[in-house]
Amino acid sequence: MAKTKGLSFNYAIEFVRENYGEEGFKRVLDALSDGDRMILSEKILPVSWRPTKTFSNFLDATEKVLGKKKHNLSREAGRFVAEHALSKFYKVVIRLASPMKVLDRASELWKDFDDTGELQIEKTGPNSAIARIIGHQGGNEANCNHTLGFFERTMEMTGAKNVSIVHTKCIFRGDECCEYIGTWE
């Protein structure tokens, strides 16, 4: 079964609690299956692994329960997770790195957060790249939006400006892989 790092769960939950309170978090839990609710209610160690499907269901429920139109909650959650998770464990690496250096390490970084899917980076110019995730399991479109937000914030943390990322292909919409095209200044 595909798994996602506990750290991602913890910060995604913290994002919901910070923005929508305990009551908002409870409403999201109520929209989930008993199995998912149990996983999300228990203490999650940052270094542990939990089902990616549960993480995806949580993000999807967050959007359905708390999301307003055009307010992309999963993407915001992804930005929050990157900001906090990377500050904690990769602060020096990220802050001192250039966008290109971070892209060199992106494939490794992906493996720290998800145990399925291979992240491949194709640099297409000095300020542009394509990220492809091959074979990600247990995800959904909300999970992809979370990934988009995570990428976006990570690039900003390296000092890149006007970061734009478009999710052009999606395995969960029937494409052969998930593809993100990024540009920055």
Ligand SMILES: [Zn+2]
């Ligand atoms: Zn996708």
